[in-house]
Amino acid sequence: MCDKGSMAQYTRVSGFVGLITLQNPPVNALSAAVRQGIVDMVERALSDPIVKSVVICGQNGNFCGGADIKEFGTNMSGPPLVPMIDAIEAANKPVVAAIEGSALGGGLELALGCHYRIAHSKARLGLPEVTLGLLPAAGGTQRLSRLIGVPAALNLITTGIHVTAAQALQLGIVDQVTDHNAVEVAVTFSLSVAGQSMDARRISTYPCPLPSDFDALFEGVMQKVRQSARGAIAPVACVQAVRAAATLPYTKGMEREQELMATLFTSGQARAQQYCFFAQRAVGRWRMPSGARWETSKPMPVHKAAVIGLGTMGRGITVALAQTGLSVVAVETQEKQLMEAKQAVSGMLERGAKRHGVAPMLDRISYSQNIQAVAEVDLVIEAVFEDMALKTEVFQQLSAVCKPGTLLCTNTSALDVDKLASEMPNPELVVGMHFFAPAHVMKLLEVVYGPRSSPQAVATAMQLGKKMGKVSVAVGNCRGFVGNRMLMPYLQQAFFLLEEGATPELVDRALEEFGFPMGVFRMSDLSGLDIGWRVRKRDELVEPDMASGQSARIRQGSRYSPLGDLLCEQGRFGQKTGQGWYRYDKPGSRVARSDPWLHSFLVEYRARHGLVPRSIDHQEVLERCLYALINEGFRILEDGIAAGPEDIDVIYVFGYGWPRHRGGPMFYASMVGLAKILERLEHYQQAHPDVPYLQPSSLLRRLVASDSPPIHRWREVIKKYQSQL
Numbered sequence: 001m002c003d004k005g006s007m008a009q010y011t012r013v014s015g016f017v018g019l020i021t022l023q024n025p026p027v028n029a030l031s032a033a034v035r036q037g038i039v040d041m042v043e044r045a046l047s048d049p050i051v052k053s054v055v056i057c058g059q060n061g062n063f064c065g066g067a068d069i070k071e072f073g074t075n076m077s078g079p080p081l082v083p084m085i086d087a088i089e090a091a092n093k094p095v096v097a098a099i100e101g102s103a104l105g106g107g108l109e110l111a112l113g114c115h116y117r118i119a120h121s122k123a124r125l126g127l128p129e130v131t132l133g134l135l136p137a138a139g140g141t142q143r144l145s146r147l148i149g150v151p152a153a154l155n156l157i158t159t160g161i162h163v164t165a166a167q168a169l170q171l172g173i174v175d176q177v178t179d180h181n182a183v184e185v186a187v188t189f190s191l192s193v194a195g196q197s198m199d200a201r202r203i204s205t206y207p208c209p210l211p212s213d214f215d216a217l218f219e220g221v222m223q224k225v226r227q228s229a230r231g232a233i234a235p236v237a238c239v240q241a242v243r244a245a246a247t248l249p250y251t252k253g254m255e256r257e258q259e260l261m262a263t264l265f266t267s268g269q270a271r272a273q274q275y276c277f278f279a280q281r282a283v284g285r286w287r288m289p290s291g292a293r294w295e296t297s298k299p300m301p302v303h304k305a306a307v308i309g310l311g312t313m314g315r316g317i318t319v320a321l322a323q324t325g326l327s328v329v330a331v332e333t334q335e336k337q338l339m340e341a342k343q344a345v346s347g348m349l350e351r352g353a354k355r356h357g358v359a360p361m362l363d364r365i366s367y368s369q370n371i372q373a374v375a376e377v378d379l380v381i382e383a384v385f386e387d388m389a390l391k392t393e394v395f396q397q398l399s400a401v402c403k404p405g406t407l408l409c410t411n412t413s414a415l416d417v418d419k420l421a422s423e424m425p426n427p428e429l430v431v432g433m434h435f436f437a438p439a440h441v442m443k444l445l446e447v448v449y450g451p452r453s454s455p456q457a458v459a460t461a462m463q464l465g466k467k468m469g470k471v472s473v474a475v476g477n478c479r480g481f482v483g484n485r486m487l488m489p490y491l492q493q494a495f496f497l498l499e500e501g502a503t504p505e506l507v508d509r510a511l512e513e514f515g516f517p518m519g520v521f522r523m524s525d526l527s528g529l530d531i532g533w534r535v536r537k538r539d540e541l542v543e544p545d546m547a548s549g550q551s552a553r554i555r556q557g558s559r560y561s562p563l564g565d566l567l568c569e570q571g572r573f574g575q576k577t578g579q580g581w582y583r584y585d586k587p588g589s590r591v592a593r594s595d596p597w598l599h600s601f602l603v604e605y606r607a608r609h610g611l612v613p614r615s616i617d618h619q620e621v622l623e624r625c626l627y628a629l630i631n632e633g634f635r636i637l638e639d640g641i642a643a644g645p646e647d648i649d650v651i652y653v654f655g656y657g658w659p660r661h662r663g664g665p666m667f668y669a670s671m672v673g674l675a676k677i678l679e680r681l682e683h684y685q686q687a688h689p690d691v692p693y694l695q696p697s698s699l700l701r702r703l704v705a706s707d708s709p710p711i712h713r714w715r716e717v718i719k720k721y722q723s724q725l
């Protein structure tokens with residue numbers, strides 16, 4: 001007996017069991033139609049005298065990915081989740097959740113309303129609402145706290161982590177884990193408990209186990225959450241909701257959960273985080289200006305890969321490749337460096353394996369000092385020193401050694417990928433794979449294509465990035481690609497602000513209060529001031545052109561601040577030398593302390609250049625640094641280097657610490673209002689006419705002239721703009 005009409009299919013199985021199957025591919029999200037289906041089918045099962053028990057499962061081996069995120073922000077119709085789940089819990093016949101695939105968010109909340117939960121061993125469970133700027137408001141905060149206790153519930157709900165079935169069993173979230181067909185196991189089990197009272201299985205009736213150090217626990221968690229959330233409101237609301245579970249009766253706790261959710265639901269932060277969710281998925285659907293795109297470009301199979309150069313980046317890339325299960329040939333010509341790298345890579349793999357409870361992939365890697373060892377690999381990632389001549393030489397050797405068709409990737413962060421490709425006999429096989437340090441940890445990968453890169457090469461690098469657990473974004477080739485190119489105006493404005501009267505502390509505080517984990521100066525100290533210095537030297541910016549009679553603060557016709565160069569000349573390279581924009585207790589220390597030397601240096605510098613310091617507030621810091629960065633983002637879109645604003649936003653959220661609850665720079669611009677961004681850029685450009693980065697981009701002007709359409713419609717304007725160029 002079967003009813004296939006709705007988005008929750010009803011079947012009677014084993015004679016007496018009502019089986020309700022959620023049907024909303026790909027993740028069986030709880031859309032209005034699915035909720036209606038569940039309500040109807042539960043009612044039907046409970047009113048059918050033949051049915052003794054009920055099992056709820058999801059189609060295609062996937063229980064439920066939670067509420068339908070696409071419905072948020074629309075006029076939500078259909079039955080609400082809370083009464084639907086309450087009705088399941090109140091049922092007088094046993095209801096068993098058969099969890100395969102994912103039970104996330106509203107999906108897990110639905111399962112918590114059931115009387116029993118049986119999970120397949122490969123299932124994953126969690127309440128990730130916090131990552132969407134929300135909280136689990138279908139009773140999740142109230143039921144989970146009662147079921148597994150406050151500390152464990154706080155951990156799951158404030159971080160949004162997914163746990164494995166085995167972990168869920170240990171925590172007490174599920175009652176049984178099986179390697180067999182979870183639906184069949186659940187059906188058999190449901191019959192074994194048919195006829196029994198379910199009173200003891202209704203989680204909402206459980207008392208919430210209170211930890212002895214209750215106040216200290218909440219205080220500690222709240223402090224931790226506030227520190228790591230950097231202004232995000234959802235994690236704080238999650239703690240408040242769990243506290244309500246611990247201190248209030250269930251119905252009152254539910255009222256508090258709803259109240260907190262109401263504030264989050266309509267917040268700009270929730271919009272930003274939900275935008276990020278979809279943007280992260282949208283970047284996988286890449287397209288190149290040539291028209292080549294993800295659906296029509298088939299990746300090449302990659303079984304064996306090589307890494308050339310085992311410095312910091314090469315080591316991280318080797319680890320990341322080995323962790324995906326690939327065979328890796330790691331090449332380093334310097335013997336000492338090779339020995340050190342072997343040790344470091346083994347350590348990283350062992351630590352990673354321990355953390356994830358898996359075997360370290362040490363035997364996946366073979367080391368060599370000889371580039372000939374890469375002859376049989378399918379793909380090479382070059383990670384040698386950032387020098388064009390050296391990279392060209394390595395690539396030429398690779399072309400001679402590798403089997404035909406091997407993909408040649410460079411991990412350059414700044415050099416011209418197309419120029420490198422043009423030196424090769426097969427330029428179509430060359431792409432950039434720009435990893436971020438540490439490469440085995442950081443989620444972002446920029447896949448850089450030039451005009452000669454083949455769609456297949458891009459598809460292969462994108463797919464490999466995905467396998468490595470990266471968020472891969474395909475971008476065009478230009479100076480700094482997307483991320484570093486946008487960083488240039490941001491850094492430049494920060495330097496100018498120091499010249500005009502700000503301190504590194506003031507600038508960093510403004511940016512950290514905005515939500516960055518580190519302000520620009522603390523970040524520069526961490527990465528090393530010498531890196532930018534080397535680039536500026538290569539660009540011949542460091543030496544003033546006295547012959548031209550121009551000021552020491554003008555280079556190549558534009559305003560320039562030599563502050564960073566002057567610090568480097570003093571050997572102040574940041575944390576590694578114990579001094580940079582801040583001072584550190586010793587080289588390598590991480591705690592940045594205010595440095596009186598630096599403050600006097602700034603005073604002298606301003607006096608020497610006739611600069612009269614003025615008071616600068618946080619608003620000016622944010623507008624100058626962030627709007628200049630955003631302006632460059634518009635230029636990148638104009639140039640077709642990024643396909644859409646989502647690509648830029650994903651790069652900034654996953655690679656540059658842009659706070660997720662602000663959605664990325666381009667989303668932030670859309671929230672601030674494009675007309676306001678334009679007006680402020682024009683204002684600052686008038687005040688600083690010698691700064692080209694403050695000149696508003698034509699695309700920004702065009703968007704404002706087109707009534708500032710919402711961000712999802714920018715691509716149409718960009719397309720029109722580009723077709724008119």
Ligand SMILES: CC/C=C\C/C=C/C(=O)SCCNC(=O)CCNC(=O)[C@H](O)C(C)(C)COP(=O)(O)OP(=O)(O)OC[C@H]1O[C@@H](n2cnc3c(N)ncnc32)[C@H](O)[C@@H]1OP(=O)(O)O
Pocket residue numbers: 026027029065066067068069070081102104105106107128129132134135136137138278281282
């Ligand atoms: C009124 C509210 C009351 C109560 C609170 C309840 C709130 C919630 O439940 S909020 C939702 C909580 N759930 C999640 O956050 C889970 C989100 N999804 C995922 O983490 C993953 O999609 C997955 C682990 C479930 C599957 O991963 P994977 O197999 O890698 O697939 P994709 O991520 O690429 O997703 C495929 C496809 O499905 C879309 N999608 C996924 N989840 C949802 C969802 N909950 N609602 C709507 N759409 C969803 C996803 O966007 C992909 O489609 P596109 O490529 O077109 O974007």
